[in-house]
Amino acid sequence: MNDIKQDMIRYPASRIVDVAKALAGDVRVRILEALGHKPMSVSQLAEALGLAQPTISINVQTLEQAELVVSTQGANREKICSVTCRSILLELPSKPGEGLHQTEEIHMPIGMYSQCSVLPPCGMVGKDGSVIGSQDDPRVFYMPERTDAALLWFAEAGFVEYYFANPLPPGVELEELSITAEVCSEAAAFREDWPSDITVIVNDLPIGTWTSPADYGDRKGKLTPDRWKSGTEYGMLTEWRITQTGSLVNGIPASPTTIDALKLAYNKPIRVRFEVLEDAVNKRGLNLFGNGFGDHPQDIVLSFVRRTEPSE
Numbered sequence: 001m002n003d004i005k006q007d008m009i010r011y012p013a014s015r016i017v018d019v020a021k022a023l024a025g026d027v028r029v030r031i032l033e034a035l036g037h038k039p040m041s042v043s044q045l046a047e048a049l050g051l052a053q054p055t056i057s058i059n060v061q062t063l064e065q066a067e068l069v070v071s072t073q074g075a076n077r078e079k080i081c082s083v084t085c086r087s088i089l090l091e092l093p094s095k096p097g098e099g100l101h102q103t104e105e106i107h108m109p110i111g112m113y114s115q116c117s118v119l120p121p122c123g124m125v126g127k128d129g130s131v132i133g134s135q136d137d138p139r140v141f142y143m144p145e146r147t148d149a150a151l152l153w154f155a156e157a158g159f160v161e162y163y164f165a166n167p168l169p170p171g172v173e174l175e176e177l178s179i180t181a182e183v184c185s186e187a188a189a190f191r192e193d194w195p196s197d198i199t200v201i202v203n204d205l206p207i208g209t210w211t212s213p214a215d216y217g218d219r220k221g222k223l224t225p226d227r228w229k230s231g232t233e234y235g236m237l238t239e240w241r242i243t244q245t246g247s248l249v250n251g252i253p254a255s256p257t258t259i260d261a262l263k264l265a266y267n268k269p270i271r272v273r274f275e276v277l278e279d280a281v282n283k284r285g286l287n288l289f290g291n292g293f294g295d296h297p298q299d300i301v302l303s304f305v306r307r308t309e310p311s312e
Contacts, residue, residue: 006084006085006086007085007086007087008085008086008087008088008089009067009068009084009085009087009088009089010088010089010091011088011089011090011091012091013090013091013092013093013094015066015090016090016091016092016093018065018066019066019068019088019090021062021066022062022063022065022066022068023066023068025059025062027049027051027055027056027059028059028062028063030049031045031049031056031059031060031063031069031081032063032068032069032083034048034049035069035081035082035083036083038082039080039081039082040080040081040082041074041078041079041080041081042056042057042060042078042079042081043078045060045081057079060079060081067084068083068084068085068088069081069082069083069084070082070083070084104167104168104303104304104306105301105302105303105304106164106165106167106301106302106304107291107298107299107300107301108162108164108299108300108301108302109147109149109290109291109299109300110149110150110151110152110160110288110289110290110299110300111124111146111147111148111149111152111290112147112162113146113160113161113162114161114162114163114271115159115160115161115273116141116158116159116160116161117158117159118138118141118154118158118159118160119138119154119155119156119157119158120136120137120138120155121135121136121153121154121155121186121188122136122137122138122140122141122152122153122154122155122158123135123136123137123140123152123153124140124141124146124149124151124152124153125149125150125151125152125228125293126145126148126149126150127148127150127225127290127292127293128225128227129224129225129226129227129228130227132145132146132148132149133145141160149290150289150290150291150292150293151228151232151287151288151289151290151293151294152287152288153186153232153285153286153287153288154186154276154285154286155186155187155284155285156276156283156284156285157275157276157277157278157280157283157285158275158276158285158286159273159274159275159276160273160274160288161271161272161273161274162271162272162273162300163269163270163271164269164270164271164272164302165269165270166264166265166266166267166268166269166270166304167304168266168304168306169266170266172306172307173306173307174259174264174304174305174306174307175243175244175259175305175306175307176241176242176243176244176259176305177202177241177242177259177262177264177270177302177303177304177305178239178240178241178242178302178303178305179200179202179207179239179240179241179272179300179301179302179303180237180238180239180240180298180300180301180303181237181238181274181288181289181299181300181301182234182235182236182237182238182288182289182294182295182296182298183198183210183212183235183236183238183274183286183287183288183289184196184212184214184215184216184232184234184235184236184286184287185198185212185213185214185215185282185284185285185286185287186215186232186284186285186286186287187215187231187284187285188231189217189230189231190214190215190216190217190218190231190232190233191214191215192213192214192216192218193213193214194213194214194215194284195211195212195213195214195282195284196211196212196215196276196280196282196283196284196285196286197209197210197211197276197277197280197281197282197283198210198211198212198238198274198275198276198286199274199275199276199277199280200240200272200273200274200275201272201273201275202242202257202262202270202271202272202273203262203263203264203270203271204271205257205261205262206255206257207240207242207247207249207254207255207257208240208247208248208249208254208255209249209254209280210238210240210249210250211282212235212236212286215231215232215284215287216232216233216234216235216236217231217232217233218233219233219234220233221233221234221289221293221294221295222234222294222295223291223292223293223294223295223296223297224293224294225292225293228293232287233294234289234294234295235287235288235289235294235295237295237296237298238250239251240254242257242258242259242262243258243259244258244259244260245258246258270302272300272302274286274288288300
């Protein structure tokens with residue numbers, strides 16, 4: 001018996017990219033073919049298509065994200081997959097931005113900065129917990145291996161600056177822009193009472209300063225590899241948000257900088273700088289955590305929330 005949930009799913013213009021990506025792979029089309037007659041388990045799909053189960057699982061997940069396949073738990077806790085509909089209807093966009101999600105995100109690895117200024121003590125670590133290059137040598141920050149960094153740090157004053165592409169086409173207005181990252185102060189080994197003023201600057205305009213209370217090393221970071229045993233273990237997930245009326249840090253008003261003041265342009269990068277200023281009251285460096293280190297499974301995330309029409 002076929003377990004199709006409905007005859008047709010109607011997708012809004014903002015879901016076109018998701019559906020197109022899901023249907024773009026030959027393996028995923030073959031999975032839909034196999035499920036066209038009846039629901040099947042992951043192991044049954046692997047046997048029918050002659051593929052490894054991990055390959056099937058990854059591709060089923062993509063189909064689930066596009067809502068083309070739904071999975072339930074069967075006997076023996078096995079994942080049972082079935083298609084959700086017989087056909088789909090895609091609405092084409094009719095104005096700028098309509099083909100985008102309301103919120104678009106760019107995830108930036110912490111080692112992919114475009115500019116930096118650091119002095120020792122400083123350094124960076126890979127996802128396996130091994131030190132990249134030589135510790136306390138600023139030249140490491142210019143080595144190609146820096147792109148693999150999962151933790152970087154510098155003491156006292158300094159900065160790292162990232163260039164983000166603007167994914168929104170001309171004519172699309174932003175409601176807000178936000179930057180989230182896991183950060184903390186930098187001390188020798190670690191120190192619980194070690195405040196540092198960490199400022200985010202976008203397109204040369206200050207967004208706000210968050211005072212990190214400490215360089216955290218009192219426990220193992222949830223994601224920090226066991227190989228790393230040099231003090232700093234995790235940071236605090238912190239948000240800098242720019243709106244139509246001003247900027248906030250963790251929801252608290254921080255500066256008058258607005259979206260319009262940033263002068264964003266489709267063909268120009270958005271420059272995001274994490275800095276401990278020379279004149280900061282608490283000039284005690286920073287640790288910046290990437291995916292696979294610390295407590296949070298993310299790199300630096302820049303989120304774009306587009307303004308919607310009142311009728312939406």
